[in-house]
Amino acid sequence: MSTPRQSPLGSALALAMALFPLAGLAQDAAAPRSVAPLPAELPDSGEPTPPSPVVADEAAGTPGLDADFGIGRPATAEEIAAIDIDATPDGQGLPDGRGSYAEGKALYDERCVACHGENLKGIPETGGPALIGGRDTLAGDKPLKTVESYLAHASTLYDYIHRAMPMDAPGSLTPDQVYAISAYILGRAGILDETAVLDRETLPQVRMPNAEGFTADPRPERL
Numbered sequence: 001m002s003t004p005r006q007s008p009l010g011s012a013l014a015l016a017m018a019l020f021p022l023a024g025l026a027q028d029a030a031a032p033r034s035v036a037p038l039p040a041e042l043p044d045s046g047e048p049t050p051p052s053p054v055v056a057d058e059a060a061g062t063p064g065l066d067a068d069f070g071i072g073r074p075a076t077a078e079e080i081a082a083i084d085i086d087a088t089p090d091g092q093g094l095p096d097g098r099g100s101y102a103e104g105k106a107l108y109d110e111r112c113v114a115c116h117g118e119n120l121k122g123i124p125e126t127g128g129p130a131l132i133g134g135r136d137t138l139a140g141d142k143p144l145k146t147v148e149s150y151l152a153h154a155s156t157l158y159d160y161i162h163r164a165m166p167m168d169a170p171g172s173l174t175p176d177q178v179y180a181i182s183a184y185i186l187g188r189a190g191i192l193d194e195t196a197v198l199d200r201e202t203l204p205q206v207r208m209p210n211a212e213g214f215t216a217d218p219r220p221e222r223l
């Protein structure tokens, strides 16, 4: 079927006419409404369709789980392990390894000092925030959020450094190095002493100053 070409002015008029009755409808909710009838069945376009994600065992209650979309492949155990690195407050997910304050100081001076400063109070020009200080300031006029003042669990520090720092090479630190740097930062914060050695057993036992500063999630079953 061929349609006559419309001038831009004709298109604008058609658009206005299409919109105007709608505005009228909005004012008069009782006006009758109509819709175009849907075709009973769409004509077959001949295009290939992807396989349905709903598999035959839907009745068994697991629709889609075994679906084959024809792309990708299952991740290998090594690939999953490489990104399954989260550590929880009770120590789950923390890897083997250990590190001391002294080792951490050497690493910090090499990998972190440029952005977080020798005194760990941050270097604004680099965007590196203060890591220590600010204790008990969170409820005041000038809250200073740092590892020392804010974090409720030492595992968050471990997890964050392991995953995201140093900012110019995230993921490049070994577990030993992350334990060591965590011990150094917590030592400089006055939370641990300089003889501290952290590993998967001792790190979850660290008591953070703001441990009680959070409201418990009222829906633990959702986590």
Ligand code: HEC
Pocket: 108, 111, 112, 113, 114, 115, 116, 126, 127, 128, 129, 130, 131, 145, 146, 147, 157, 160, 161, 165, 166, 167, 168, 181
């Ligand atoms: C190139 C600059 C740079 C380097 C190097 C660097 N950081 Fe950072 N760091 C940042 C920036 C910027 C942020 C803030 C990121 C944000 O808020 O998203 C940050 C945030 C952090 C935080 C979170 C602080 C908070 O209170 O939320 C920690 C902990 C941290 N860095 C530790 C380290 C450690 C440990 C190293 C060395 C292994 C390191 N960083 C190296 C730039 C850097």
